[in-house]
Amino acid sequence: MQLDKMDENEWKYHGEGNKNLVVAHVKLSRVLRLLKYPAKDSENPPQMAERAFRQIQNIVDFSSNVMSVLLGEKFVHSGEVVKLPLEFVRRLSIKVQDERPGWRCDKVIDIYSGCALALPNLTYPILHLSAHAPPLCVEIKPKWGFLPSSKHVSKDIKSRVCRFCMYQLYKVATGKWRKRTYCPLDLFSGNKQRMHFAIRQLIEEPQNNLKIFKGGQCIYSRKDSDDSLDLNSLLHHLRPYFLQANNRYSCHMTNKALLNDFIQVLMNALLSSHGGEGGVANDRQAERRNYCDASLFNRERSRHAGSQGLPSDCVLSRILQTQMLDMRDIEDLYPLYHRVEQHLQDFPKQRGDLHIEGPYDKEFLEMLQKCPAEDDGSVEYAATKIHQYLITKTAKDCSIMVALVPSGDKEEEDEGYSWLKGSRAPPFTSLVSILDLDPKPFDSILQLRLDQQIVSYYLKTCSALP
Ligand code: ATP
Ligand code: MG
Ligand code: ZN
Ligand code: MG
Numbered sequence: 001m002q003l004d005k006m007d008e009n010e011w012k013y014h015g016e017g018n019k020n021l022v023v024a025h026v027k028l029s030r031v032l033r034l035l036k037y038p039a040k041d042s043e044n045p046p047q048m049a050e051r052a053f054r055q056i057q058n059i060v061d062f063s064s065n066v067m068s069v070l071l072g073e074k075f076v077h078s079g080e081v082v083k084l085p086l087e088f089v090r091r092l093s094i095k096v097q098d099e100r101p102g103w104r105c106d107k108v109i110d111i112y113s114g115c116a117l118a119l120p121n122l123t124y125p126i127l128h129l130s131a132h133a134p135p136l137c138v139e140i141k142p143k144w145g146f147l148p149s150s151k152h153v154s155k156d157i158k159s160r161v162c163r164f165c166m167y168q169l170y171k172v173a174t175g176k177w178r179k180r181t182y183c184p185l186d187l188f189s190g191n192k193q194r195m196h197f198a199i200r201q202l203i204e205e206p207q208n209n210l211k212i213f214k215g216g217q218c219i220y221s222r223k224d225s226d227d228s229l230d231l232n233s234l235l236h237h238l239r240p241y242f243l244q245a246n247n248r249y250s251c252h253m254t255n256k257a258l259l260n261d262f263i264q265v266l267m268n269a270l271l272s273s274h275g276g277e278g279g280v281a282n283d284r285q286a287e288r289r290n291y292c293d294a295s296l297f298n299r300e301r302s303r304h305a306g307s308q309g310l311p312s313d314c315v316l317s318r319i320l321q322t323q324m325l326d327m328r329d330i331e332d333l334y335p336l337y338h339r340v341e342q343h344l345q346d347f348p349k350q351r352g353d354l355h356i357e358g359p360y361d362k363e364f365l366e367m368l369q370k371c372p373a374e375d376d377g378s379v380e381y382a383a384t385k386i387h388q389y390l391i392t393k394t395a396k397d398c399s400i401m402v403a404l405v406p407s408g409d410k411e412e413e414d415e416g417y418s419w420l421k422g423s424r425a426p427p428f429t430s431l432v433s434i435l436d437l438d439p440k441p442f443d444s445i446l447q448l449r450l451d452q453q454i455v456s457y458y459l460k461t462c463s464a465l466p
Contacts, residue, residue: 001030001118006088013099014121015211015218017436021109023096024216029126032082033117034089036107052113056081059117061360062439067394070322075315075434079119086114122401122433124216129405133241134215136404136428138266140202141209141436144396145188145320147289148329155455158329165294166458173457181205183295188320190310192267197297199263203231238262241406241428269402269430273313294462315400315432322395326388330451333389336382337445343379354383356442390440399436404428 014024014031024031035052060078068076093109123137143164153159157166168180182201186194202210205222212220212234220234235255242261243253253261291299310317344351351357355364364387371384407427 001025001028003082003084006085008088008091008095011092011095013096014123014216016100016104017208018107019438020117021096021100023092024121024124029121029124029216031119031121032084033079033119034093035110035113035115037110039106039108049113049115052110052115053081053083056115056117058358058360059438061358062394063437065360065362065365066391066439067322067398067434067437070325070391071318071395071434071437072313075318075432076437077120077122077433077435078437079117082116082118084114084116086111089114089116119435121216122403122431122435123213125403125405125431133406135406136238136241137213137216138402138404139211139213139399140187140402141397141399142187142316142319143184143209144323145184145316146324147185147292149327153329154331155459157459158455159289160292161294161458161462162292163454165292166454169294169461170454170457173461177205177207179205181207181209183292183297185290185292186295186297187270188310188316189290190271190316194297195267195270196260196263199266200259201296203234203259203263235259265404265428265430266402269404269428269432270316270400271311271314272430272432273311315434319395319398319400319434323392325395326385326392328385328389330389330445330448333386333445334448336385339382340379340386340442343382350379354379355387356383358439360439386442386445390442390444393440393444394437397436397440398434401433401435403431403433405431 010026011023011032012026014022016022016036019036020033021036022031022033035055060081063076064078068078089109089111093111096109123135123139125135129135144162147159147162149159162183162185164184165180168177171177172180182198182205184198186198187202189195203220206220206229207222210221211218214237219237220229222229232255235258238258239253242258291297310320340354340356344354344356355367358364367380367384368387371388372378372381375381405428407429
């Protein structure tokens, strides 16, 4: 990629979240992630070049120095900041505008700074491409996988119904989504039946928690809250992959069997240790209550199935452990946040020392490590605890990308045989990564108000339910 000779015709719209828009190169396995900001601010664009550069450099540093250490280097690709010609960015932003979903258009692309984050295209792992079929790729945004322990929460309901399910109910009530989707505690349970159930619910109601790509193109996602989803067309895309693995033994496969096999392949990738030591499930997990009263999974069934727990080195386990680094609830953080605020009003120059806006360098890591176990009343203690909480928040918002590459011919022969003998999965090589690991702004603690609204809405509408 030659930065001075960028041609917008070589890039196409790939996807976007709340804060960034991503374009993919048409041939190379590369993406550019561009910042967005609220359209209402477009009169006074906030992204001056230097500020945007700093912001993206912070993202790279936070991902490579903090999140990659916690989640495992093998899963994390931090990328690099690039400076693009402004003319290229301007033409690109016009080119992709028509493909953006309407509900995302309250934000516009930053066309003023010329800064972007360059990353490998994780939906299109070029090094591993197979000659006979394009890779499949599933993106899951799993959200919050545990219940806060009750000693930290003021409302008992928070230790029985997970945060995500409570928020789902609120979003359905306020019209954001038509129907609720899955419960993350089922996905993170490590119990195969519960995981299967969760993934099926995600496929049936993906919201913005599931997307499926084929050959780097998104073939299945919810674009708008009321558009229609085409499960049949998804199955049509999937069928050849599963028949191919299986063709000598059955030419006909029901949709149900197909979907089951696909979920099984995905589950294997999510549970795989990917070269790590694997083995034991984590202890803290075993002690916790890990089911949510709002989950639609029939709990009797899971009791009979027994709890299997997550293999310690799989991607789900790494994410869950990072989410649980600080079990504190947002309510506990509020007084600490005020301590820092107060202090900074008196000593504004200490923002840098406390790394309020980064940088996420060696000193930042030292600050995290040096934190006293008990609250000594200091501003350092308060700031460090908030930083720790914000790290767990990043882990609650990240996405998992599972690329499934059909194996080459020889392996296919071998594995096809074991598939016949009863191992359930057809031959894919899976490549798992974690993306969207941006640092959260310090003042996101102020979301306490929203948290309270969600809980009280849940109590009002659901306390009557059994
Ligand atoms: P959120 O609202 O979840 O915080 P965001 O605005 O931070 O999202 P990302 O999630 O990083 O943006 O990117 C938006 C989408 O672009 C992702 O959901 C994913 O589909 C795609 N994407 C991002 N990075 C990559 C990558 N390296 N390779 C392939 N696709 C990517
Ligand atoms: Mg995202
Ligand atoms: Zn739940
Ligand atoms: Mg993000």
